[in-house]
Amino acid sequence: MRLIMVGGVAAGTKAASRARRVDPEAEITVYQEEPEPSISECGLPYFLSGTVAARENLVARTPDDFAEKGIEVLIRHRVERIDAENKRLSVRNLATGERFEDRYDRLVIATGARAILPPIPGVDLDGVFRLRFLTDADRIRAYVQKHSPKKAAVIGGGYIGLEVAENLHRLGMEVSLIEGANRVALAYGLEVAERVGAHLEEKGVRVYTGAKVEEFTGDRRVEGVRFGSDELETDLVVAGVGVEPSVELAREAGAEIGQTGAIRVDRRMETSLPDVWAAGDCVQTVNLASGEPAWVPLGDTANQMGRVAGTNAALGPDAEGALEFPGVLGTGIFKVFDIGVGKTGLSEREAEGAGFEVVSASIEAASKASYYPGAGRVFIKLICDSETGRLLGAEAAGDGADKLIDVCATAIWGRLSCPDLVNIDLAYAPPYGPALSPIIQAASVLSGKFG
């Protein structure tokens, strides 16, 4: 049985590893365009600043590591066409330019997502980058080494932009963050967005909101960025304005694409094509808080999807013991300087959009017993369905936000409601939190808002 993975980052390599375990006999090949497989893309902002010192630390496994497990990983190979009817692939060796045909019995599409580089004049100037692959980070690092930029402009106030801003600032650059919307951290409610903006300014990052970039100026190398009536001098631009699913290959092969623009799969990660599964940043899943289709391109989710797709592809269609991937909550976290910023489930706006009537409560609390040294502050907002009291979403910002978000994600997964969160038995000791978790405190405030 010949099993092929198209794409070799989180989902593709995880699928391959799982398939190998399920079927020790299968012939497994992973085609990967980039020069390395199994890259920890979430670590890239930290590689820019040298916080992650060694490049090889970002490559979890090499082709040789996979070869030892009997998995063939072909790097710098691009699958250019899938012939789903005849189960054949056209592949191009990017190193030699050579094209060849391959065949499969079963296929996993894990083509991922790519960073959007908007068609702004000057976007092709030297010194204008996006950050998606390890090779992008290599290019930025080489540019920084060569030109020692003093001023950097980061375009986009999402989590990539925020992480990049922090890490360029750590390199000693004067960093401006430019966001088209009226606030950074747009996926969050106003309270969190304002906290993030204020924290950036406090740390010395200049934040421009409502600032639509019109042009990157400069001759050969970028020298400025123009938005509205402003023009900033800059020696380096990193654009983090979003990602989109890479679905062309699947679409041309005839796979159904969902309303989010990503590949439609069922709970077993099967596409609409026979013997073709898909996983990772290229697929659409379900937001379990709203029940609505969702596209949430994140490394951990890709890994979990890869586990399901790889297992099921190795077992074959309709096999007993097939795994299911139920969906996501859109849980995410990022660090920006001294604070963690995270969310899970639905924001207030998303919940209303999904038809819920919403009750919410926000508090700011100590992150440890207030008398314990090093206690910080953390903001948390809980969003509940007013009818059932069920927790729909949570946002947190500050010290220990990651813990609060993980607890809330678990609560949403378990369909807990506000009274559960008032009485829930969480762990307390002074070094780890206040006597009542900020979640319990917020739920207690919230409980007063129900009729």
Added chain:
Amino acid sequence: MRLIMVGGVAAGTKAASRARRVDPEAEITVYQEEPEPSISECGLPYFLSGTVAARENLVARTPDDFAEKGIEVLIRHRVERIDAENKRLSVRNLATGERFEDRYDRLVIATGARAILPPIPGVDLDGVFRLRFLTDADRIRAYVQKHSPKKAAVIGGGYIGLEVAENLHRLGMEVSLIEGANRVALAYGLEVAERVGAHLEEKGVRVYTGAKVEEFTGDRRVEGVRFGSDELETDLVVAGVGVEPSVELAREAGAEIGQTGAIRVDRRMETSLPDVWAAGDCVQTVNLASGEPAWVPLGDTANQMGRVAGTNAALGPDAEGALEFPGVLGTGIFKVFDIGVGKTGLSEREAEGAGFEVVSASIEAASKASYYPGAGRVFIKLICDSETGRLLGAEAAGDGADKLIDVCATAIWGRLSCPDLVNIDLAYAPPYGPALSPIIQAASVLSGKFG
């Protein structure tokens, strides 16, 4: 309406505050034996070492603070008898010795728990202490200041003993920890207990297990502790061998006592006596993981119970809007030097005792992305019901154990099972965890163990 709280630490003061909010007209009095109300008892070990610098930081609210909210707090007053039939109390003013009668319409018993000081010869020597109240900590601190002890023996390897050992070590003392059982952290499985023991030794605390103390030696002041054939020199002893619920007052008043030895209450925290509620370390509740009666004396739980008891006492029996306290999971955490050690739900042994057939899996994982600076290690064990896959318990030790335990507690509360934990959508970014949470990794291992 005259509402009286017997006891003014976590449960009693919380009950009073809630009652005040529910009924602005009620006459509310709190009788508290110790010289302060509202003491953060969990902070006491850290006060010994000066980690918590100021004594007043451990007193969350003073009698004056309560007076401002219209709550009378009478410190150094002991309620000596409850006449439940006539709704009368005998009270003694410990400062003056004076006895007087009081009457109530409704009563909340929050008499707490007390530290056990075993009847070992020499237990009354100077320099032998227990640590339960702030006044105990005062006495230990005064003794340390006066005698500058160089060697300390801590009796008991539970969380109080472990916290005290760390804090005396921090004062520069040579600390020996003496535990009667064959390991420290007896509430935990062997893997965690061994990690804790090894960590203590690594930090320079000598650990003696299977060591039943037979005598404290010395003339007027303690000079040694004898167990088996060993005798250690010591200048200071702190015994943390356990606590027991203070139920005499309730028992003599005719309140039913549960099989755990604590006061029996229903979900509304009502005792078997009319118009008498109880909350905190003196009451019995239910372990929601096993459904069995449980007595878990912890400050956060006491606070949550106090909220329910205070609300319901203010509303009156059978009132609409009464709150319910569903039970606990026995969730707890403590810090011992560099690691957090926590548990929730049932240990493997407890689960088997409760009639479950158990499957468990343990892993040790990085606590952040392994390439991110400062990544530590954390051990986690998940314990599931083999029939349903439901999570019954979890233990963790290491960096970030508090987060993992809170997530597992929430999962048990939500009755999640192993497949949920494999796919659950937790927050990932390199500074906050590995790409797949140690919980997901452990659940993945566990899932392989189910038929």
